[in-house]
Amino acid sequence: MPMNSNDIKTVQSLLSTSKSIVIVPHKNPDGDAMGSTLALCKYLNAQGHTAVVVAPNEYPHFLKWLPGNDDVIIYNATTKIATQKIESADLIFTLDFNDFSRTGDMEQVLASASADFIMIDHHQQPSNYAKVTYSDTSMSSTCEMVYHFLDALQATDHIDADMAACLYTGIMTDTGSFRFPSTTAITHEVISKLIAKGADNSHIHRNIYDTNSHTKLQLLGVALKNLRILPEFKTAYITLTQKELDDHNFQKGDTEGFVNYGLSLKGIIFAVIFIENKADNIIKMSLRSKGDFSVNEFARTHYHGGGHTNAAGGKSDLSLKETVDQFISILPRYKDKL
Ligand code: 5GP
Numbered sequence: 479m480p481m482n483s484n485d486i487k488t489v490q491s492l493l494s495t496s497k498s499i500v501i502v503p504h505k506n507p508d509g510d511a512m513g514s515t516l517a518l519c520k521y522l523n524a525q526g527h528t529a530v531v532v533a534p535n536e537y538p539h540f541l542k543w544l545p546g547n548d549d550v551i552i553y554n555a556t557t558k559i560a561t562q563k564i565e566s567a568d569l570i571f572t573l574d575f576n577d578f579s580r581t582g583d584m585e586q587v588l589a590s591a592s593a594d595f596i597m598i599d600h601h602q603q604p605s606n607y608a609k610v611t612y613s614d615t616s617m618s619s620t621c622e623m624v625y626h627f628l629d630a631l632q633a634t635d636h637i638d639a640d641m642a643a644c645l646y647t648g649i650m651t652d653t654g655s656f657r658f659p660s661t662t663a664i665t666h667e668v669i670s671k672l673i674a675k676g677a678d679n680s681h682i683h684r685n686i687y688d689t690n691s692h693t694k695l696q697l698l699g700v701a702l703k704n705l706r707i708l709p710e711f712k713t714a715y716i717t718l719t720q721k722e723l724d725d726h727n728f729q730k731g732d733t734e735g736f737v738n739y740g741l742s743l744k745g746i747i748f749a750v751i752f753i754e755n756k757a758d759n760i761i762k763m764s765l766r767s768k769g770d771f772s773v774n775e776f777a778r779t780h781y782h783g784g785g786h787t788n789a790a791g792g793k794s795d796l797s798l799k800e801t802v803d804q805f806i807s808i809l810p811r812y813k814d815k816l
């Protein structure tokens with residue numbers, strides 16, 4: 479749902495005097511999380527506020543070209559400075575997530591902050607911590623919502639080429655390059671306006687998708703070799719062990735998008751990737767679906783996770799083999815939905 483007029487008034491009043499503002503994306507930020515926070519940050523600084531993006535942890539190299547990247551504070555790397563910023567902030571925007579727990583180690587610092595909160599997010603079941611909660615699960619991306627947010631403030635004239643590039647990036651990555659069902663005519667209208675404002679679409683696609691390392695492509699080869707199909711459940715899954723990652727000089731973001739290869743198989747409507755993470759002692763999972771099968775519900779029920787109907791994440795504390803065995807044992811319960 480769009481922001482109501484009361485919320486718009488509250489935001490206008492919160493921004494009517496110069497504020498110290500922190501903008502927070504979720505842990506393991508993706509293109510939408512970084513694009514939305516950096517675009518909003520540039521806008522707020524141009525309006526005379528002192529705004530900074532504080533990300534819970536590092537993000538992939540293919541997002542490092544985003545305008546404003548150099549000023550991002552990484553909580554895990556410089557915890558003291560980040561904590562100070564949060565504690566002294568008047569206002570905190572949380573973007574592209576629905577609960578403090580999605581910020582990992584930052585959860586407690588945010589929960590005890592004295593600032594007012596504004597949430598802008600498109601995930602299901604938002605928590606209730608913000609003075610203004612702009613939540614719309616029908617939206618393609620938080621970046622599209624930031625555009626609508628600025629529109630509600632009658633501020634789209636302030637979108638420059640840098641901000642346009644940030645917003646374009648998040649809409650592009652969260653819609654799988656404009657192919658997921660969340661992509662609407664309005665999404666394309668927003669994209670059109672962003673290109674008109676200077677977003678170099680072709681350049682952005684190349685920056686995000688054409689900067690692979692040779693080892694990353696070889697890791698993709700391993701993932702595809704490991705792909706298994708369960709035709710009776712229209713399901714495909716991929717596994718990657720820590721050793722397979724180590725043998726291919728794994729860098730953050732290298733496995734982004736791998737899960738979609740499962741979903742590209744004819745007749746498959748549910749795809750999962752299980753990635754072993756020895757440092758955190760977990761199996762990290764990405765889940766994707768086509769149609770009505772809700773991976774949000776599946777991840778919430780079985781894997782301490784969540785997300786959207788067709789894209790979600792979660793984790794398991796079992797070993798990789800045990801996790802996969804358990805996953806296979808759960809599927810019969812969903813036979814009528816798959
Ligand atoms: P991805 O699989 O690309 O990491 O994430 C897919 C979607 O699920 C994203 O919208 C992401 O924010 C969400 N997501 C990923 N991991 C988790 C998780 O552990 N918990 C919750 N609640 N959402 C997640």
Ligand code: MN
Binds near residue numbers: 510511600619620652
């Ligand atoms: Mn998003």
